[in-house]
Amino acid sequence: MDKLLVEGGRPLYGEIQVSGSKNASLPILMACLMLSQETTLYNVPNLRDINTTLKLLEYLGCKVNKNRGIIKVCASKIQPEAPYDLVRTMRASILCLGPLLAVLGKAKVALPGGCAIGSRPVDLHLKGLEKMGASFQLEQGYIIGTCSKLKGTHIYFDFPTVGGTENLLMAACLAEGETILENAAKEPEIIDLANFLIEAGAKIQGHGTSIIKIQGVNKLKGIKYEVMPDRIEAGTYMIAGAITRGEITITNCPVEELDAVITKLKEMGVKCSVDSEKKIVQILESTDIQGIDVITAPYPGFPTDMQAQIMALMCVAKGSGMIKETIFENRFMHVLELVRLGANIKLSGDTALIRGVSFLRGAPVMASDLRASASLVLAGLAARGVTEIHRVYHLDRGYEKIEQKLSKVGAKIWRIK
Ligand SMILES: CC(=O)N[C@H]1[C@@H](OP(=O)(O)OP(=O)(O)OC[C@H]2O[C@@H](n3ccc(=O)[nH]c3=O)[C@H](O)[C@@H]2O)O[C@H](CO)[C@@H](O)[C@@H]1O
Numbered sequence: 001m002d003k004l005l006v007e008g009g010r011p012l013y014g015e016i017q018v019s020g021s022k023n024a025s026l027p028i029l030m031a032c033l034m035l036s037q038e039t040t041l042y043n044v045p046n047l048r049d050i051n052t053t054l055k056l057l058e059y060l061g062c063k064v065n066k067n068r069g070i071i072k073v074c075a076s077k078i079q080p081e082a083p084y085d086l087v088r089t090m091r092a093s094i095l096c097l098g099p100l101l102a103v104l105g106k107a108k109v110a111l112p113g114g115c116a117i118g119s120r121p122v123d124l125h126l127k128g129l130e131k132m133g134a135s136f137q138l139e140q141g142y143i144i145g146t147c148s149k150l151k152g153t154h155i156y157f158d159f160p161t162v163g164g165t166e167n168l169l170m171a172a173c174l175a176e177g178e179t180i181l182e183n184a185a186k187e188p189e190i191i192d193l194a195n196f197l198i199e200a201g202a203k204i205q206g207h208g209t210s211i212i213k214i215q216g217v218n219k220l221k222g223i224k225y226e227v228m229p230d231r232i233e234a235g236t237y238m239i240a241g242a243i244t245r246g247e248i249t250i251t252n253c254p255v256e257e258l259d260a261v262i263t264k265l266k267e268m269g270v271k272c273s274v275d276s277e278k279k280i281v282q283i284l285e286s287t288d289i290q291g292i293d294v295i296t297a298p299y300p301g302f303p304t305d306m307q308a309q310i311m312a313l314m315c316v317a318k319g320s321g322m323i324k325e326t327i328f329e330n331r332f333m334h335v336l337e338l339v340r341l342g343a344n345i346k347l348s349g350d351t352a353l354i355r356g357v358s359f360l361r362g363a364p365v366m367a368s369d370l371r372a373s374a375s376l377v378l379a380g381l382a383a384r385g386v387t388e389i390h391r392v393y394h395l396d397r398g399y400e401k402i403e404q405k406l407s408k409v410g411a412k413i414w415r416i417k
């Protein structure tokens with residue numbers, strides 16, 4: 001298993017370009033199952049989850065062609081079974097359920113895996129699809145769904161689930177009549193998915209608000225589409241600049257979508273200069289960084305996917321900070337590992353109290369999930385000595401060329417195969 005070594009304690013200087021968004025690419029790739037002609041996607045990041053999705057699409061019968069960040073998918077003849085081996089590593093694989101039911105009227109999808117950050121049920125996805133006319137059975141770890149043509153209906157989500165909103169949004173595009181999704185998630189990746197579907201011929205209104213209205217159509221056509229940049233990758237590199245007290249310019253940065261993150265970093269005393277039009281954020285040398293309070297929340301709140309990274313920054317900030325995690329019940333796996341590096345963190349239920357220390361010291365640590373891995377890389381960049389991060393395959397699910405990008409701005413980071 002690969003491990004990463006990070007020799008910390010040096011400020012980073014230079015420019016990092018943000019890659020395409022993982023969490024926008026995944027549902028958009030799954031939506032290709034519903035398009036009757038070849039579709040070309042640009043700016044798709046080269047990541048483990050993307051490659052798993054491409055294998056899944058091929059298994060489902062799509063023709064897939066990958067050339068760097070450009071991916072062509074043609075779903076001329078598809079079949080309904082998504083097997084355990086492809087689905088187990090990736091939560092987003094559940095997103096083929098809505099498209100398969102909409103196109104084929106049947107689906108057999110293994111219950112998904114993904115990051116170990118909570119129990120992550122898919123009940124809201126199934127409840128919504130049932131309301132549209134599908135019925136489900138669980139057999140040997142597989143969700144088996146059948147339906148005649150899905151019917152538009154009014155769906156209220158008990159929680160604004162991102163994946164649930166995406167699955168239902170896709171299914172509703174080919175359903176009969178109007179579907180209303182209420183208390184829908186408002187994440188930018190949902191807007192990107194909706195924009196993609198609209199270009200393909202779907203009739204969608206209200207995406208980006210909590211009420212999305214979809215008029216079903218008979219057919220969606222193949223298109224060319226550029227995926228949005230990754231806001232979580234961008235936020236992670238902002239913290240890389242801040243935690244090393246360096247100066248990093250982040251280009252192709254989805255500035256508006258990072259409002260909560262930038263606001264919180266500024267509140268901590270991180271100096272930034274923001275150019276929304278040019279999509280550039282500059283992190284300037286900031287010596288007086290303070291602990292603050294952060295509560296994760298659905299968009300436009302502070303993203304849970306940035307919680308571990310901002311915690312790493314608070315570990316070396318002045319004074320105390322508090323982080324409350326409200327989205328996932330088990331997303332503090334990084335805490336014990338940060339403590340191994342010398343951080344002072346007390347956990348109580350969904351809340352972490354972080355007392356800043358003047359420095360961290362490198363140590364061997366274990367990555368438990370994607371963003372936990374990112375927080376350990378960040379802490380390693382700030383720590384004195386060498387941090388050895390095990391199980392970096394988690395990191396490869398979500399950060400394209402992370403060693404190259406960080407080395408380019410002066411980090412000492414290398415991978416041992
Ligand atoms: C591939 C992708 O885009 N992943 C993102 C997506 O995950 P994902 O789509 O899995 O996240 P959800 O918004 O669905 O989950 C949020 C909360 O709702 C609960 N829930 C969800 C569905 C359901 O049917 N029942 C239920 O109880 C989950 O257990 C969790 O506690 O949004 C999360 C929240 O912003 C991010 O952390 C993930 O990076």
Ligand SMILES: C=C(OP(=O)(O)O)C(=O)O
Nearest residue numbers: 091092114115305370371
């Ligand atoms: C939790 C994440 O991914 P997934 O939902 O695919 O597990 C993430 O991107 O931080």
